Amino acid sequence: xxxxxxxxxxxxxxxxxxxxxxxxxxxxxxxxxxxxxxxxxxxxxxxxxxxxxxxxxxxxxxxxxxxxxxxxxxxxxxxxxxxxxxxxxxxxxxxxxxxxxxxxxxxxxxxxxxxxxxxxxxxxxxxxxxxxxxxxxxxxxxxxxxxxxxxxxxxxxxxxxxxxxxxxx
Amino acid sequence: xxxxxxxxxxxxxxxxxxxxxxxxxxxxxxxxxxxxxxxxxxxxxxxxxxxxxxxxxxxxxxxxxxxxxxxxxxxxxxxxxxxxxxxxxxxxxxxxxxxxxxxxxxxxxxxxxxxxxxxxxxxxxxxxxxxxxxxxxxxxxxxxxxxxxxxxxxxxxxxxxxxxxxxxxxxxxxxxxxxxxxxxxxxxxxxxxxxxxxxxxxxxxxxxxxxxxxxxxxxxxxxxxxxxxxxxxxxxxxxxxxxxxxxxxxxxxxxxx
Numbered sequence: 094x095x096x097x098x099x100x101x102x103x104x105x106x107x108x109x110x111x112x113x114x115x116x117x118x119x120x121x122x123x124x125x126x127x128x129x130x131x132x133x134x135x136x137x138x139x140x141x142x143x144x145x146x147x148x149x150x151x152x153x154x155x156x157x158x159x160x161x162x163x164x165x166x167x168x169x170x171x172x173x174x175x176x177x178x179x180x181x182x183x184x185x186x187x188x189x190x191x192x193x194x195x196x197x198x199x200x201x202x203x204x205x206x207x208x209x210x211x212x213x214x215x216x217x218x219x220x221x222x223x224x225x226x227x228x229x230x231x232x233x234x235x236x237x238x239x240x241x242x243x244x245x246x247x248x249x250x251x252x253x254x255x256x257x258x259x260x261x262x
Numbered sequence: 263x264x265x266x267x268x269x270x271x272x273x274x275x276x277x278x279x280x281x282x283x284x285x286x287x288x289x290x291x292x293x294x295x296x297x298x299x300x301x302x303x304x305x306x307x308x309x310x311x312x313x314x315x316x317x318x319x320x321x322x323x324x325x326x327x328x329x330x331x332x333x334x335x336x337x338x339x340x341x342x343x344x345x346x347x348x349x350x351x352x353x354x355x356x357x358x359x360x361x362x363x364x365x366x367x368x369x370x371x372x373x374x375x376x377x378x379x380x381x382x383x384x385x386x387x388x389x390x391x392x393x394x395x396x397x398x399x400x401x402x403x404x405x406x407x408x409x410x411x412x413x414x415x416x417x418x419x420x421x422x423x424x425x426x427x428x429x430x431x432x433x434x435x436x437x438x439x440x441x442x443x444x445x446x447x448x449x450x451x452x453x454x455x456x457x458x459x460x461x462x463x464x465x466x467x468x469x470x471x472x473x474x475x476x477x478x479x480x481x482x483x484x485x486x487x488x489x490x491x492x493x494x495x496x497x498x499x500x501x502x503x504x505x506x507x508x509x510x511x512x513x514x515x516x517x518x519x
Contacts, residue, residue: 145399146396178395242312
């Protein structure tokens with residue numbers, strides 16, 4: 094590949110082949126983790142933002158992004174950016190549908206800015222998260238902490254299946 | 263951002279102590295993995311521990327950059343001795359039982375939310391980024407721990423007794439959170455850090471609100487308080503955590519996964 098033909102669209106297209114190993118249905122771009130791509134003369138810098146501070150998938154993701162670019166002969170550096178903090182608000186409607194299709198109930202509503210006058214008013218896990226399988230809301234929360242940092246665990250009383258819910262964050 | 267040496271050194275120690283708090287408490291919580299009373303709590307405590315561990319990486323990484331002698335966050339976590347750790351005594355207290363773990367967590371979570379809610383407006387971009395990211399996690403942790411205080415306090419006779427004992431026994435470790443040192447005062451005056459002594463009243467009022475709702479008695483704000491963690495003087499518990507945590511790294515230097 095000729096380096097001077099590099100453009101942002103091409104890099105983004107390559108990066109979009111990388112997915113979160115714990116949510117393979119979504120690419121890192123759909124997750125809202127890739128904030129920017131900066132192209133300089135001899136390398137490409139990909140700026141990513143972590144979902145949760147302790148997300149163990151971050152190392153794998155950085156590694157995978159580098160690899161997919163290196164495979165095309167592109168020298169890449171990954172830079173982690175913390176601010177603005179990642180939020181589920183950065184997922185598009187289309188992304189939410191993809192989550193649903195992969196059996197994960199998407200975030201409910203938008204992550205509201207914390208009310209400075211009421212710090213302890215916490216974002217809640219919905220009591221009746223929509224079941225990704227039958228779309229019923231006749232469901233209940235089993236655990237506010239789930240299989241990964243970003244999910245909670247629920248049960249559908251209509252189709253009798255347990256399901257993950259992607260927490261609004 | 264360029265700082266004078268004075269501020270840089272203060273910020274190094276500041277990042278180190280906040281990193282240490284989260285590293286040690288995160289490790290304490292990880293000890294519940296596979297041992298919690300119910301599966302949901304196994305998930306919850308392990309997840310909260312993971313968040314804290316992730317936050318400690320951010321703090322210690324910054325500390326190592328400020329230190330500027332070629333160490334990284336892993337060196338700081340795995341190759342320092344007890345006297346070099348400046349975490350709060352509260353964070354190292356042993357998991358005597360589930361009630362102790364939750365009372366410890368609740369006291370810390372209220373402080374954590376207050377601390378991050380001020381730090382998110384820091385003049386220092388890194389601290390600001392860490393705080394913005396971590397605040398969302400901290401409020402979720404607090405929701406979990408405060409609900410357990412209510413459930414245990416206003417639960418059965420036994421659960422009430424256990425959480426009462428935990429609150430009473432751990433209370434003397436809470437005062438240290440609000441003891442400012444020269445670094446806190448300096449960094450607060452520069453708009454970089456938070457003077458923790460200014461968080462005390464709000465902390466006490468939130469803690470009192472939850473304890474009262476849980477039918478528990480609220481210990482006095484001016485009770486005798488232990489200190490020492492911030493100066494590297496620790497309780498016996500810390501050495502055992504470090505032995506556990508640092509064993510592999512010290513036995514197999516530079517081992518890779």
